[in-house]
Amino acid sequence: MRVVHVKELTETVAKLCWEACYYLPDDVLNGFKKAERTEASPIGRSILQQLVENAEEAKANHMPYCHDTGMAVVFVELGQDVHVTGGDLMDSIQEGVRTGYREGYLRKSVVGDPLLRINTNDNTPAVVHMDIVPGDSVKITVLPKGGGSENMSAMKFLLPGEGADGVKNFVLQTIKEAGGKACPPIVVGVGIGGSFDKVTSLAKHAVLREIGVHHPDPHIAELEKELLEEINHTGIGPQGLGGTNTAMWVPIETFACHITALPVAVNIQCHAARKKTAVI
């Protein structure tokens, strides 16, 4: 058994918040560069060039790449041989978000009650996904999720017989409705299977996968390739101002499901595809 003090969790989460917002991951930056090389639209190419410059400038000056530093979504994989000491585990994560957003000069974009809409002024609460896993370490990932793309996400129960074609139609319809509102070039996280709650969680987890990495199952990898191609044929393009690069990647995650059901969820991630992981 390993003992981990809550203070270490708080410090780790705080650092991950601002690091994620300042330093766009290499896979995303390479995605922009690849898109720029292939983009047919002159407006699209100009946008992609500026996004690369913006990422480089943000990194050099330790500033947020995008002003929408999101609602923090925190994924915790807690080793079953870890004993957390010194306080409440969940509180320590929220305190990390609070500290990270304050010390990192990140925007506070969370309202406490969805209807009364008073800003909490410290970006808490964060959404926390907690999994207990084998081992004695704690893996934490912070995904600062911007509102514009999150708003364009969608979920639907298809008929079981609709199969892969039904999934494709729903994903394409969601992307077309989102258009430039989701801030393309996007990453399209797709969940297929599970239950009402599970399928949206799958789509959210899919967004964490590195650009360029396919699903291990060949038929899902094939679906990812086909969807990427078809999304890029919509013409939406960078910022929705036309072009051949709407999505950089379409990661799909799947789970078993009921004989009656074929749930599908689409979680859209804008070009500020920020994520940062640390292991304690």
Added chain:
Amino acid sequence: MAEYRLKTPLSDEDILNLKVGDSVLLTGRIYMARDAAHKRMVELLEKKESLPVDLKSEIIFYAGPCPPKPGQIIGPVAPTTAFRMDPYAPAMYKYGVKGTIGKGPRRQMVKDACKEYNAISFAAIGGLSTILSRKVKSEEVVAYEDLGPEAIRKLEVEDFPVLVAYDAHGQDLYEQEIAKYENYNKQSKEGAVNYENV
């Protein structure tokens, strides 16, 4: 698709000259307001009350910045999704706002309002926040301070880059450009089973 450097507030003549796809570098005063501030302002307009700030002839930038680090004028900032402001936009244009800056496509009501009130809806690049913050030379909260990042701010900008997305002649840059690249170089494919009517 011409390029212009214009001083704000824009004149009626400037607006008539601008066409979708034109690139404009704006210099001068603009105001920042987004969802919560629009809700309040449109409620005031409906009650025929005056706004906390005179926005007649002005440009509204739909945005909310990060807090500035010590020594910065403003934190990173770029436009938010304009679509969410669509229900408020016709009332604001009717009131006298001459331009808005947002990201992403808008609804017919905005196109109609731009035409009717000789106004423009500009697009700036969403998420270009580090670069755009450098174009801001001064910032002051002028109303609704309680809204935090959603407060109304007065900005002085220099060479702030925007595209004309919807002009005063009813044109739509998004529609026009997407049509050029839909099915670009696509090879024909077999149709899928249509489950729409199952």
